[in-house]
Amino acid sequence: MSQVDVGQTTDFYNITAEPNTWTLVRIPWSEWGNPAQLQRISITDGSGGTQSFIVDDIRLVAGADSRDTEAPTAPTTLGTSNVTDTSLRLTWTASTDNVGVTTYEVVQGNTILNNVAGTSLDVSGLSCNTSYNFTVRAKDAAGNISANSNTVYVMTAPCSDNQAPTVPLNLVANTVTASGLTLTWSASTDNVGITAYEVYQNGVLLNGNVASTSLTVGNLACGTTYTYTVLAKDASGNKSGQSAATNATTPACPPAQPTGNEVIYDELLNANWQEWGWSINSNYANANPVKVNQQSLAVNYTDGWGGWAITRNTHFVTTPQTILRFWIYATTNKTIGICTNSENESGQSPYVSFQPTPNVWQEVVITMPQLANPAKIKRLTIQSQAPGENLIYLDNVRLEGSFSVTASNVTASGLLLNWTVPSGVTNIASYAVSQNGTLLNGSVSGTSLDITGLTCGTGYNFTVQANDAAGNGLMTSVPLSVSTTFCTGSSTVELIYDEAFNSGWDDWSWGLATNYANLNPVKIGQKSALLTFEGWGAWSIFRKTALPVTPQSTIRFWMYATTNKTLALTTYAENDSQASQTYSFQPTPNGWQEVVITMPQLGNPTRIKRLVLNMPTFGPNPIYLDNVRIETPNGSARVAALSAEFPAEDRMTVSPNPATGPVRVQVLAKEAQTGTLSVLNLTGMPIVSQPIVAEAGLNEYTLDLSQQPSGLYLVEWQTATRRLTQRLVLTK
Numbered sequence: 001m002s003q004v005d006v007g008q009t010t011d012f013y014n015i016t017a018e019p020n021t022w023t024l025v026r027i028p029w030s031e032w033g034n035p036a037q038l039q040r041i042s043i044t045d046g047s048g049g050t051q052s053f054i055v056d057d058i059r060l061v062a063g064a065d066s067r068d069t070e071a072p073t074a075p076t077t078l079g080t081s082n083v084t085d086t087s088l089r090l091t092w093t094a095s096t097d098n099v100g101v102t103t104y105e106v107v108q109g110n111t112i113l114n115n116v117a118g119t120s121l122d123v124s125g126l127s128c129n130t131s132y133n134f135t136v137r138a139k140d141a142a143g144n145i146s147a148n149s150n151t152v153y154v155m156t157a158p159c160s161d162n163q164a165p166t167v168p169l170n171l172v173a174n175t176v177t178a179s180g181l182t183l184t185w186s187a188s189t190d191n192v193g194i195t196a197y198e199v200y201q202n203g204v205l206l207n208g209n210v211a212s213t214s215l216t217v218g219n220l221a222c223g224t225t226y227t228y229t230v231l232a233k234d235a236s237g238n239k240s241g242q243s244a245a246t247n248a249t250t251p252a253c254p255p256a257q258p259t260g261n262e263v264i265y266d267e268l269l270n271a272n273w274q275e276w277g278w279s280i281n282s283n284y285a286n287a288n289p290v291k292v293n294q295q296s297l298a299v300n301y302t303d304g305w306g307g308w309a310i311t312r313n314t315h316f317v318t319t320p321q322t323i324l325r326f327w328i329y330a331t332t333n334k335t336i337g338i339c340t341n342s343e344n345e346s347g348q349s350p351y352v353s354f355q356p357t358p359n360v361w362q363e364v365v366i367t368m369p370q371l372a373n374p375a376k377i378k379r380l381t382i383q384s385q386a387p388g389e390n391l392i393y394l395d396n397v398r399l400e401g402s403f404s405v406t407a408s409n410v411t412a413s414g415l416l417l418n419w420t421v422p423s424g425v426t427n428i429a430s431y432a433v434s435q436n437g438t439l440l441n442g443s444v445s446g447t448s449l450d451i452t453g454l455t456c457g458t459g460y461n462f463t464v465q466a467n468d469a470a471g472n473g474l475m476t477s478v479p480l481s482v483s484t485t486f487c488t489g490s491s492t493v494e495l496i497y498d499e500a501f502n503s504g505w506d507d508w509s510w511g512l513a514t515n516y517a518n519l520n521p522v523k524i525g526q527k528s529a530l531l532t533f534e535g536w537g538a539w540s541i542f543r544k545t546a547l548p549v550t551p552q553s554t555i556r557f558w559m560y561a562t563t564n565k566t567l568a569l570t571t572y573a574e575n576d577s578q579a580s581q582t583y584s585f586q587p588t589p590n591g592w593q594e595v596v597i598t599m600p601q602l603g604n605p606t607r608i609k610r611l612v613l614n615m616p617t618f619g620p621n622p623i624y625l626d627n628v629r630i631e632t633p634n635g636s637a638r639v640a641a642l643s644a645e646f647p648a649e650d651r652m653t654v655s656p657n658p659a660t661g662p663v664r665v666q667v668l669a670k671e672a673q674t675g676t677l678s679v680l681n682l683t684g685m686p687i688v689s690q691p692i693v694a695e696a697g698l699n700e701y702t703l704d705l706s707q708q709p710s711g712l713y714l715v716e717w718q719t720a721t722r723r724l725t726q727r728l729v730l731t732k
Contacts, residue, residue: 021103021115024141026067068142072097075104075119075136075149085128085157091120095138095146105145107135115139128159161236165190168197168213168230168240173248178222181248184214188232188240200229200242222253262316264380265326265397267295272313276379279306291327291361291395299394304387308394311344315376316399321423323478324366324380326397330356333671334386338364338720340371341379349374350691353385354673354720356392364720365478367402369686370676401425401475405464406714407482408727412456415482418448419464422475429469436461442471454484458651481722482652494547496611497557497628499525504544511537511619523558523592523626531613533621538614542575546609550632551697552668555597555611557628561587565621571602572610580605584616587623588704593662596700604697633698651724654715658729661706667717667724669694675719677701679728681711694719705730 015025032038041058045051072095082089095101103115106123109132114121126132133153138146165188174182188194197210206228207215220226226249229242264270269284279302286298299308324338337351349371356362368374377399384390403422407415417433431444441449444464454460464477496502501516511534518530531539555569564586571580581603587593599605608630615621652667665677672695679688688703703715710730717724 023143026142068099068140068144070098070140071144072101072138072140072146074147075138078134078136078149078152080134080152080154082122083154083156085159086126087122087124088126088154088156089120089122090134090136090152092136092149094119097138097140097144099140099142101138102141103139105137105139107137107148109133126156128156131155159192161192161234161238163191164238165194165232165234165240168232168243171228171230171243171246173228173246176248176250178251178253179220180216180218181220181226181250182214182216183228183230183246185230185243187213190232190234190238192234192236194232195235196233198231198233198239200231202227220250222250225249261398261400263396263398264310265297265394267293269297269310273310273380274313275308275310277306277308277310279303280308282308286393289329289361289393291329296329296393296395297397299382299392301384301390301392303389305384306390307381307383309379309381311379312377315342315378317376318368318374318399319401319423320368320373321401321403322368322399323402324397324399325363327361327363327395328356329361329393329395330358331391333358334384334388334390335672336392336720337381337383337385338366338371339381339383340374340377341381342374342376343378347374347378351383351385352674352720354675355671356721357671361395362721363479365402365723366720367478367718370718370720402478403464403466403475405462405477405480406725407462407480408714410482410484410726412484413454414450414452415454415484416448416450417462417464417480419477421447422466425466425474427468428466428474430467432465432467432473434463434465442467456484458484460484478723481724482726484651492632494630494632495628496541496630497529497625499527501529506542506544507540508542509537509539511535512539512615514539518624521560521592521624523560523624525626528560528624528626529628531623531625533615533619533623535619536614536616537619538612540610540612542610543608546573546607547630548607548632549599549605549630551599551604553599553630553632554666554698554700555630556594556664556700558592558594558626559587560592560624560626561589562622564589565615565617567623568614568616569597569602570612570614571605571608572612573605573607574609576610578605591661591704591706592626593704594664594702596664596666596702598695598698598700600695600697600699652715652717652726654726654728657726658731659705660731662702662704663715663728665701665703665715665717665726667694667699667701669696669699669722672696673719673721675717675722677703678716678718679703679705679708680714680716687713692717 043055075092075095078090078092080088080090090106103117104119105115106113106121113123131153133151135148135151137148168188169186171183171185174184183199197213198208199206199210199215201217206217225247227245227247229245231242232240262270264273265284269275275282281300281302283298284295286296290296328336330336333355335353335355337353339351340349341347352366352370354364382394401422401424403420405417405419407417409416422428432442433440433444433449435451460482462480462482466474468474496505497516501507507514513532515530518528519526522528566584566586568582568584570582572578581601583597583601585595652665655664655666657663674691674693677690677692678686680686687708688705692701708730713728713730715726715728
C-alpha cells in the first residue's frame, strides 16, 4: 500500500487463504503503520508463481478492532447410513457459533474430503469390503475451526462376486463294497474362496454341503453301477461346472437267501443242510415205516436228551407265515422238542414241545410265532426231551408258507370256517376243505365255509388247501382244531358256596374269620363269602361224604383279593390223610378273577373229602369268594371217531361268552403238551399271549381281559400238533 503514488510504501501483509472457498480477511490499520492517508492498495501474488484469485467487498472500516476469535462447537453424533460396497451417507448434529457456522469440513482418515454447508454428505468412490473412518469439524466466517467430532468407523459392503470356482478334478471312487464307497477329488480354486461342494449320484443331488474333498457314500445296492459328479460353489452362490463323471460298480450280490418253500428231507437230506446231531443214530434211507414216497428218516436217540440237529449253508429267511411241517411216527410217547437257531451256536428260539401218540403217523405243524418269530434259520434241532433211548421216524420235513384258518359262530352242531388269502400266491382258483383228514368240499370259491351236521362236545380237525385251476395244491393252511360246544347237561356241579355255605359241608377252619353273608363286593347273586386270614390261617372244609372226581374234574371259584399274598389249595381223600399235591397261586389284588384248578394240578386225586385253602404267610389278609364249586363232566361229551392218523382231537370252550372281564378257557387235551394261549383282535394281532403247559385231560386257564375294549376277539390255544380257536365277545 502506498501513501501517495510516488510516496513511501508500507510493509506487506501476507494473507493465507484456503483454496476453493471464501476467506474473510481483516487487517488492522496498525499493520500498515497507521498512515495518515493512502492513495493505492496493491494485492499481489507473493508465491512467485502464476495463480488467480477473486476478491470482493473491499472496504475501510473506521473504529475499534472487532475481530471474531471464537471457534464453533464441535459437531456431534456423527454417523453413517446407506452403506453399499462403494458409497455411504454421513450425517451429524449441527454446531453452534457466536456469529454463525459457515461450513463443515469432512475428513476421511487424515485427508480433507469436502466442505459442506449442511449436516450431511454422500460419500462415493469407496472400495468394497474396506474399513474407513470419518470426522467432521465446523468453521465460521472468521475462519475459526471447531474441534473434531466423534470418529465413526464403517466397513463397506462385501465385493460383488460373479466369478465361479474352477471345476473339481480327479474324482475317483475308493474302497467300494457291496453297500458303500468313498469319493475323493482335487480342490477347486476361487477368487474369493470355496465354501462347499455338491455331490451328485446318478444325476440326483446326494449331498449339497460337503466341506472337504471327500465323501463316504452308504446305502448302496450290491451288483449295481453308480455314476458320480462333483461341483464347487462359493459364498456368492457361484457354481462351477460339473466334474468329469466317474463310475463305480458295487460287488455282486451274494446268493439270495431262500424264502418261501424248502424241502429239508424227502427221500434224502437236502444238500443245503448238514447233520450235526448228538447221541443219535440216523438212517436217511429207512424203508419201513414210510409216510411219503419210498423212504423215511429213522432217528434213534441213544441217550436221553439227544438231538437231531442240522445246519444250513446259508440262512433261510422266514416270514410270520412260514411254518415247519413234518410227519412223525413215534414208538413211545416221550416228549419231543423243536427249536431253531439264527446262527450255528446262538440266537436260539424257545422250544416247542409235545408228546406224540405212539405207533401212528401224525403231522406236526409249528408256526413262527410259536418259535418267537425268528427272522432267519441257520440251525434246526429235533430233540428227545426224556431219559433213555427213543426211536422216531420222520418224513417230508419242510419249511413252507401257510395261511391261518379260524372258526367262528361255533355251536353244538356247526361252525363257520374263515381264512385269509395266502400271501404271494396269485393263481388261486379254489380252496379244498378237509375235515378230520377227509375231503369235505373241494371247490370253495370264497374264503369261508359254513360247516353243519356236527356233534355236540366233539373235537374236529380242519385244513384248507389253496388250489390252481388244474387242482394242484399251492399252499396248505395251518391245521385248525376246534370243538363244538358241550352237550346240554354234560357236567355235574357240586356247589360249595353260592349265597350260602352248602349244608353238606362242615367248616373246620383256623386262623381266620368267616362271613358267609358279605354284601360287598359280590360277583354272582347278592352275597359273597368273606375270609379274613390271620397269619398262616386256613379255610378248611369237610364234606360229609367223599366226592368222587375224575381227571376232568375242576375246582372253580371267583376270588377278590385285597393283596397279592400267595394262597395254596390242597385236597384230602380222607379227613386227615391222603393229601393231594398242593397248588399255589398269587392272586391279582382288587379285582374279581376266576380260579380254576384241575385234578392233574393236584396229582389226580380220585375223591375229595376235605378241601383246604391256606395262606402260608403272615397276615392279616381279607379275601372274598363267590360261586365255589367242583365240576365234573358226566361223560355225555363226545370225541369224534377219527382215522388212525388223526387221533381223538382236543377241544376248547370259553366262558362266560359274552364276557365283561376275566374269562375261563377250558381245554380237554388228549395228551400232555406245551404251547401258547393267545387272544387275537380282528386283524390277527395278539393282544394277550402266554405260554401254557397242558396235562392230559381237562385244563383250565383264566384270562383277565377287563382292560380290553368291547369287540369281537379270537381265543387261540396252539401247540406243536393242535390249534384250537373260539370266538369271544367282550362287552363293557
